[in-house]
Amino acid sequence: MRTQLSAVFSWGYFVAIYSFIFLPVAVLVLFSFQDGRLPIPPFNGVTFKWYAEVFADSKLMSALGNSLTVASLSSVVACVLGFCAAYGLARYRLPGTAFQRVLLTAPMTVSYLIIALGLLVVFNWTGVRLSLWTVGIGHVVINLPLCFAIIYASMGDHQKNIERAARDLGANNFQVMVLITAPMLMPSILAAFFLSLTFSWDEFIIAFLLSRFDVTLPVEIWSLLRSGLNPKTNAIGSLVFLISTVLLVVLELFIFRGRGKNDS
Amino acid sequence: MTADVRLQNVTKTFGDLTALNEISLDIEAGEFIVLLGPSGCGKSTLLSIIGGFLAPTSGKVLIGGKDMTIVPPSVRPTTTMFQDYALFPHMTLRDNVAFGLRMRKVGRAERGQKADEFLHMVGLKASADRKPHELSGGQRQRVALARALAVNPDLLLLDEPLGALDMKLRRQMQDELKAIQKEIGTTFIHVTHDQEEAMAIADRIVVMNHGVIEGYGKPADIYMQPRSIFAAGFMGEVNFIPGKVIAAQDKQYQVETVFGPMQLSKNSFTAGAPNVGDETTLCIRPEQLLPVSDNIERVTLCRAEVVNGAFFGTHFRCHLKPESAPDLMLVAHMPQSTQLKQGDTIDVLVNPADIIALPPRALES
Numbered sequence: 087m088r089t090q091l092s093a094v095f096s097w098g099y100f101v102a103i104y105s106f107i108f109l110p111v112a113v114l115v116l117f118s119f120q121d122g123r124l125p126i127p128p129f130n131g132v133t134f135k136w137y138a139e140v141f142a143d144s145k146l147m148s149a150l151g152n153s154l155t156v157a158s159l160s161s162v163v164a165c166v167l168g169f170c171a172a173y174g175l176a177r178y179r180l181p182g183t184a185f186q187r188v189l190l191t192a193p194m195t196v197s198y199l200i201i202a203l204g205l206l207v208v209f210n211w212t213g214v215r216l217s218l219w220t221v222g223i224g225h226v227v228i229n230l231p232l233c234f235a236i237i238y239a240s241m242g243d244h245q246k247n248i249e250r251a252a253r254d255l256g257a258n259n260f261q262v263m264v265l266i267t268a269p270m271l272m273p274s275i276l277a278a279f280f281l282s283l284t285f286s287w288d289e290f291i292i293a294f295l296l297s298r299f300d301v302t303l304p305v306e307i308w309s310l311l312r313s314g315l316n317p318k319t320n321a322i323g324s325l326v327f328l329i330s331t332v333l334l335v336v337l338e339l340f341i342f343r344g345r346g347k348n349d350s
Numbered sequence: 351m352t353a354d355v356r357l358q359n360v361t362k363t364f365g366d367l368t369a370l371n372e373i374s375l376d377i378e379a380g381e382f383i384v385l386l387g388p389s390g391c392g393k394s395t396l397l398s399i400i401g402g403f404l405a406p407t408s409g410k411v412l413i414g415g416k417d418m419t420i421v422p423p424s425v426r427p428t429t430t431m432f433q434d435y436a437l438f439p440h441m442t443l444r445d446n447v448a449f450g451l452r453m454r455k456v457g458r459a460e461r462g463q464k465a466d467e468f469l470h471m472v473g474l475k476a477s478a479d480r481k482p483h484e485l486s487g488g489q490r491q492r493v494a495l496a497r498a499l500a501v502n503p504d505l506l507l508l509d510e511p512l513g514a515l516d517m518k519l520r521r522q523m524q525d526e527l528k529a530i531q532k533e534i535g536t537t538f539i540h541v542t543h544d545q546e547e548a549m550a551i552a553d554r555i556v557v558m559n560h561g562v563i564e565g566y567g568k569p570a571d572i573y574m575q576p577r578s579i580f581a582a583g584f585m586g587e588v589n590f591i592p593g594k595v596i597a598a599q600d601k602q603y604q605v606e607t608v609f610g611p612m613q614l615s616k617n618s619f620t621a622g623a624p625n626v627g628d629e630t631t632l633c634i635r636p637e638q639l640l641p642v643s644d645n646i647e648r649v650t651l652c653r654a655e656v657v658n659g660a661f662f663g664t665h666f667r668c669h670l671k672p673e674s675a676p677d678l679m680l681v682a683h684m685p686q687s688t689q690l691k692q693g694d695t696i697d698v699l700v701n702p703a704d705i706i707a708l709p710p711r712a713l714e715s
Contacts, residue, residue: 244434250403251436254423255501256453269440 111327118320125317136321146322149306156218156293156302157286160225165279167226168233169271173263176241177249187238194231201227202295209296216298224292229282236281240274280337284330352535353414353427353504354379355400360409362395362561369395371561373409377554382531382538384548387558387584393541394509396558400539401430401507414504424453427504431511435494437482443469443493444478450501468496471530488519495527499534506531508540512547524550545585549573557581573635575620579708582633589639589680591632592710595624605630605707608675609652618707631710637665638704639682641696648699654680656694666690670698 117125121133140146171190175183193201205224214220245267252266253259268275290304297305303326310319355377362370370392377383385393398404400411402423411419418426429450438446444465451461469475472492482490491511498506508527512520528551531538542548548555549569557565557572557580565572565581576582579590593612597604601616603624612632616623624630640648652672657679659668665683668690672678682698684690 247432247434247436248438250423251430251432251497252438252449254401254403254428254430255450255497256424257449258424261453266438270438272440 114320115324115327118317118324120317120320122317125315125320136317137325139318140321140325143318146303146306146310149301149303150325152218152300153287153303156222156225157283160222160286161229161279161282163222164226164229164233164282165237165275167230168278169237169268169275171230171234172238172241173267176238177246190234191231193227194235198228198289198291202292205292206295216296218297218300218302220296221293221302224296225282225286225289228289228292229285232285233278233282236278237271237274240271245270276340277337280333284333287326287330287333351427351502351504352379352537355505355537355539356410356412357396357400358410358412360396360399360406360411362392362399362404363407368561370399370406373561373563375556375563375566377537377539379414379537380535382528382551382553383540384552384555385539385541385558386543386545386548386555387564388543391558392561393543393558397430397507397509397539397541400505401428402426403430428507429498429501429503429505430507430509431494431498433510433513435482435490435511437490437493437497439482442479442481443474443485446482446493447497447500449497454501465496465500468500469493471499472496472526487514488523491515491523495530499530499536503536505537505539508538510541510543512542520547521550527551549585557584559584574706576633576706576708577620579631579633579710582706582708587636587681587683589634589636591634591678593630593632593707595626595628595630598624598626603707605632607632608678609672610674612649612651612702612705614702614705614707617703618705620706621708624707624709629710630707633706633708634680634700634704635683636667636681637683638700639670639680639684640699641684641688641690642699647703648701651698651700653695654698656690656692656696658692659684659690661686670696672698 116129118136119132119134120129120136121131174180175187175190180186202224205220205227208214209216209220248270249262249266252262257265288304289302290308293302294305294308301309303322307319307322307326310316310322355375357373357375360370360373361368373392373396385396387393395404399406400413402418402421405420409419410417413427423430438449441449444462447465447468448456448461451464456464466475466478469478472495474489474492474496477485477489482493485493494511512523515523524547527538527540540551552569554567555565555569555572556563557578559580564578564584565576567575572581573585576585582588583590591607591609593605593607595603596606596611603614603616603619605612605614614632619630634651639651652674654670654672657669657671659666662683663686665686666688667681667683670680670682672680673695680698690696
């Protein structure tokens, strides 16, 4: 009796928590196929015409391209900078190491809105025009602490001896970094890369405040929403969700799973 | 290739701690040297200084006659085989072994072929395309050796490389290391705390303790003619018998012990001739104590009771309680054939020429 009750309860909890997380997304995806003008119940039938409209919309498509470019470039920059910072702090005795670590990770605790405002002030003051470049800079600012933290956490003393061995065999510091340390840390570097790719891909506030004529996809969706609900927004939202899911699956399959093997 | 090594007054301090104190050592080209001592004696620090990973606080390191004191490891004619192997986990064995050649700008085909040769030498050619995590500990060890030798160093430094292997594999690797060293002629400096390993592979052994050299010589000399109480004790079991020099005449010395007076020649005093009245410590190896005289040169050391004993295959190891000094328990390795029982009282004999007499200072260690 008791075990039956607890089984019922745990199944109920299981269903509740996943519905809570995924019901909105499921509804969004469902009504992207709505055969009608409004993405609200009742569901009238399946059509792909909204997806066709999305792909025909040149503004949306260029925003999608912008988003991909900004996300991948800013993630590469954030990873390179994060790796260099982690390498320096883990391998060399620098003044105030602990303080520098805190300083590097501190931006994680600041809200994106504040960071965007700060950057906006700086760009105005220095006369930098708002563009996709400034959005990219903003995304490097928010993703660098993350990349640093992930890569720094994976640097241990065991790798130190391996780097010594490379140096002993004639490698200079740059060769050690590129040929030995970076490949050894590749799982965590890729994890950092795909995480910041996902964050940059989804990010709205910074992209909204720091862009002007060319915009990223979340900003374009925002302006679409202002003209009212439309199954087309559901369709583009579903596409965004699909891409994020693919990134997540890639991350899980190739990086987190491969990790155990490389450590042994 | 091979080179000699000279250390001149090398000192290394870490804050208040003196890890190495005025170490001077000459190593000839092509020698297999073992640095032997307990953990914390400074042997690994000394190896790091020779390899260039640490700079000495003072003193000089000369390799092949050139001053290498402040030359970085990448430019030294040395390579190191690390205790934890330190193989590159993301590279195949071939790329691991070829890495040093790649840094020396050797072409891909040539360095691959050279790497295969060295993998063949250590018996792993068939695994050249595998990664290190697919290998056993002993195999990783061999790859580390091949990688260190592939760049043709003048000097190979081995930092307790066999420590993680089981006993049987360790014996086998010792034999292989020794054979490879003889074949290629490179100078090897090997660090260990295992005195049996040291005797198995070394041309010469450097016994270290508390940052100083306690003895340097061939394994047999270090064992039979130790220059210090520490070296005598570290190289194997030994009985210490306190005594005092009471007379000297014609290179013969009279030493008073609890067992009565002993007549010793000058050769017994390996740390230098004593003065009359000096305290001294007699060192006698367990296998030098015998129950019956088969040789006229042996004299009776004492009469003693067998307290306990065990058969060890090559010898019968027992503890003896001397009648004249019951507190001074002796250890003896009696011949296999002796039929001793607990409680037997026997005459314990010794050849005075076997006895080593040393200044008694470091008895506590």
